[in-house]
Structure formats: C-alpha cells, structure tokens
Amino acid sequence: MLVVASGLAWGAGREKLFGIAWVAFLGMALAGWLGARAPRENAGALVWGYGLASGAMVTSAAVFLLPQAIGQHATYGGFGVALGLLSGFGAHTLGHRLAHLNLPLDRTLAALTAHAVAAGAIIGIIYGNMPDLGPLLGLAIVSHKGPAGYAAVSRYARRGGNWRAILLPAAGVGVAAAASSFLALPASAPVRGVVFGFATGVFLHVAMDFLPECELGSEVHESLAHEGDAHAVLDRLRVHAVASTAVGGLAVFLAWFVVA
Numbered sequence: 401m402l403v404v405a406s407g408l409a410w411g412a413g414r415e416k417l418f419g420i421a422w423v424a425f426l427g428m429a430l431a432g433w434l435g436a437r438a439p440r441e442n443a444g445a446l447v448w449g450y451g452l453a454s455g456a457m458v459t460s461a462a463v464f465l466l467p468q469a470i471g472q473h474a475t476y477g478g479f480g481v482a483l484g485l486l487s488g489f490g491a492h493t494l495g496h497r498l499a500h501l502n503l504p505l506d507r508t509l510a511a512l513t514a515h516a517v518a519a520g521a522i523i524g525i526i527y528g529n530m531p532d533l534g535p536l537l538g539l540a541i542v543s544h545k546g547p548a549g550y551a552a553v554s555r556y557a558r559r560g561g562n563w564r565a566i567l568l569p570a571a572g573v574g575v576a577a578a579a580s581s582f583l584a585l586p587a588s589a590p591v592r593g594v595v596f597g598f599a600t601g602v603f604l605h606v607a608m609d610f611l612p613e614c615e616l617g618s619e620v621h622e623s624l625a626h627e628g629d630a631h632a633v634l635d636r637l638r639v640h641a642v643a644s645t646a647v648g649g650l651a652v653f654l655a656w657f658v659v660a
Contacts, residue, residue, distance in 0.1 A: 402421065402571040402574050405421070405575045406578065409578040412582070413531075414528070414578070416527055416538065417527050417574075417578060419535055420523065420527075420535060420539060420573075420577065421577055424542035424570065424573040425570045425573065427545055428545040428549040428570035429567055431547065431553070432549040432552070433553075433563055435550040435551065443637060444640065445550070446550070446551055446612065447612045447614065447640045448644045449546060449547030450547050450644070451640070451642075451645045451647070451648060452648040452651070453548075453607075454608070455646060455649040455650075456651060457540055457603060457606065458645075459540070459648070459649040459653065460652050461541075461607060465537065465596065465599060465603065468533075468600075469481060469599075469600050470593075472589050472590075473589040473594075476589070476590040476591075476593035477593035477596060478597060479593075479594060480593055480597020480600070481600050481601040482597075483594070483601060484598040484602040484605065485604060487601070487602065488602045488605030512549070512566075512569040513568055513569040515606075517573075517575075517576045518602075519602075519603075520574060520577040521576040521577065522599045522603070523573070524576060524577035524578060524580030528581030528582060536655055536659065540652055542573060545573065547610070552566065553566050612640075612644065612645075613641075614634045
C-alpha cells in the first residue's frame, strides 16, 4: 500500500510528501530492527531519541505551523491550537482504557498504528493545501517515529514478538498522508485557521508527550537494568534529557538557517 500511495503522491507532484513518507517508513523500520536487538539497559538511547525528536517537533510546530494558523485567522487559529492540544490530551488519556480490554493484537503496536495514521493524515492535509512549505517541517514531525518504534519493538520483542510488526505503523504515515493530501480545504479563513491551528495543537501535544521523563515509574525508569536506588541514575539522565531536547531544537534552527 505504501508503494501505491507513494506512486500517487509522486504522480500528483507531491515529491515532498513522497520523501517524508519514505523517511518515516525507513526510520521507523530501522529503529524497530535495532529495538529488537536492544539490551535490557537502553535508558540512555531512549532519553536521547525522545529528547532529540521532541525538541525538533516543538520547535518545528512553533516556527512553521503556528504562524500559518495565526496567519489564516488569528482568533480561530488560536481556538484551533487549543482544540488540538485538548483533543490530543483527551485521545491519549482515554486511549489508556484500551489496556483493560482483551484485544487480539498488541496494544502498543495498535496505538502506534493509529497514531501514525492520524499524524500522516494531518501532514497530508497541510502539504496538500500549502505545497510551498519546505520538507523540514514534515521531517521534524516524523522524527519521533524512530524512537517510538525503537521503544515499542524493544518491549514487544521481549514478549516474543517479531520486529517486522512495526512495518504496519511505519507505512501508515505515508499511506494516510498521500490519501489526505487530495483533500482541498475551503477558502474560508476561519476554517483554514481552525484546521492549521488544530494540526499545530496536536503536534505540540505529541511533542510534549515525547519529552523524556526521568521519574520513578516512567518508561525511562523501567528501561533501567539497575537494582536498588535509581535516583542517582535518573538524576544523571535528567541532564541528558535537557541536553537532547536543546540539541533537537537547535538542529531545526540550524537547518532552517541554512536553507532560508
């Protein structure tokens, strides 16, 4: 399906979407392959992977998406940002209810697939209606797919799963992006402000959700192969968390500065 969707995107002149889709797929697939071979102690890799991705996403959403939303319509764009943030929080929070259901599939990979399709759909709408946007925004937005795939597969593989299951959510970004790119938004400034604001809010929520948390009970803590008091280790990782998010944001600034 990704090959077909990519062909449609390329044939319609959406080369940027084509590149973003395949970067997301290859990055997530490679991260999943590495995650299946990751040692039990992989907290440092998670912190830097999540930190770099979240720093890049926060910066990209603030620099490339937010001005577009406000530029369409300041008030409706602002309402759209709020709607996106609250919707992202609601979907993430209520999504944990799935953990209590007896589903015939891995919950982590199912959630990752749904998230990839949603992100791809928003990326497709953005680039389909604003083809002048550079590829840097899309690449920064899908940058979290690598560490997300790494973390999901490392857990899935320890339960006996095959890392190739990550290929489905990896392809979901490109398939959804190519399909939604043909959806033309109305010329109404309030409508476009809400849509671009909503996309900004959703991506900001995702970015903040990926900020590495070095707390007891967090995913980083669970990935530690450390017995006894883990506070000292987590304190060291907090420094890495701050550094990685700063580097992720700086990387987007430097990339923008070079191509601007």
